[in-house]
Amino acid sequence: MKSMLxxxxxxxxxxxxxxxxxxxxxxxxxxxxxxETLKAKMDTGAYTASLSAKDIERFTRDGDDWVRFRLxxxxxxxxxxxxxxxxxxxxxxxxxxxxxxxxxxxxQRPVVDLELCLGDEKRTVEVNLVDRSSFNYxxxxxxxxxxxxxAAVNPxxxxxxGKPDC
Numbered sequence: 001m002k003s004m005l006x007x008x009x010x011x012x013x014x015x016x017x018x019x020x021x022x023x024x025x026x027x028x029x030x031x032x033x034x035x036e037t038l039k040a041k042m043d044t045g046a047y048t049a050s051l052s053a054k055d056i057e058r059f060t061r062d063g064d065d066w067v068r069f070r071l072x073x074x075x076x077x078x079x080x081x082x083x084x085x086x087x088x089x090x091x092x093x094x095x096x097x098x099x100x101x102x103x104x105x106x107x108q109r110p111v112v113d114l115e116l117c118l119g120d121e122k123r124t125v126e127v128n129l130v131d132r133s134s135f136n137y138x139x140x141x142x143x144x145x146x147x148x149x150x151a152a153v154n155p156x157x158x159x160x161x162g163k164p165d166c
Contacts, residue, residue, distance in 0.1 A: 020150050023118070024157035029139055030117035030164035034081055037164055038073065038139045042153045046142035048089060048111070049125055052132035056110060058085065067110045072133040083112040089128050116145065119161035123148040 029040040031051075054072040058065060065085040070078060090106045109128040116125055118141075125145040132138055146153065154160075 018150070020152035021119070021121075022152050022154050022157070022160065023149075024160040025153060025155045026137065026158045027118060027141075027161050028159060028164055029141065030166060031139075032115050032117060032122070032166065033083075034071070034114075036071065039137050040139035040141050041135075041137040042141050042146065042151070044143050044146065044153055046140055047144055048091075048142045049116070049127040049145040050109075050130050050132060050140040050142070051114070051127045052135070052138035053129040054131050054133070055080075056129050058110060067112060067129065069129055071138070072131045073138040083114070086111045086113045086126055089126075091128070091130075116141070116149075117164040117166035118149055118151075120165045121149055122166040 023042055025042055027040050027042060028037055030037045052072040053069040056067060056069045058067050060066065066082055067085050068080060068082045070076060070080055089109050089111050091109055092106060109130050111126050111128045113124050114127045115122055116127075123145070125148050127145075132140065
């Protein structure tokens with residue numbers, strides 16, 4: 001009986017280790033490759049992460065697709081960033097659904113793989129580039145990135161992870 005109990009407790013260890021880290025609805029996230037820390041909205045309703053960018057321009061370098069952009073944030077210094085393109089995403093523009101039954105229009109957005117630092121955790125996630133300057137938070141972290149961080153979001157909390165420390 002003791003050996004059966006020991007075996008069952010060993011089988012339960014991965015389940016206990018898989019507990020998510022609880023973050024607030026808003027968090028500070030560092031983007032080490034860009035040398036920036038931004039306020040982010042943790043959004044379980046969005047699939048991908050989005051970074052506020054402008055002057056987005058695709059180009060080719062050594063046969064690979066790249067993208068050049070500037071951050072579209074209040075404190076942006078106008079610096080130009082270049083990053084290898086991971087893919088182009090097709091995003092549904094739900095606000096374009098004017099009449100019931102109309103299919104939403106699709107917009108294409110460049111996607112790059114960026115390192116994000118949340119608390120003391122660093123993960124590389126897909127981030128699409130779009131001008132979010134009309135929103136309060138220049139970085140939106142969607143469900144796909146939240147899974148990478150093994151995160152859960154408590155919407156009643158804010159900035160629980162503290163200053164990024166990766």
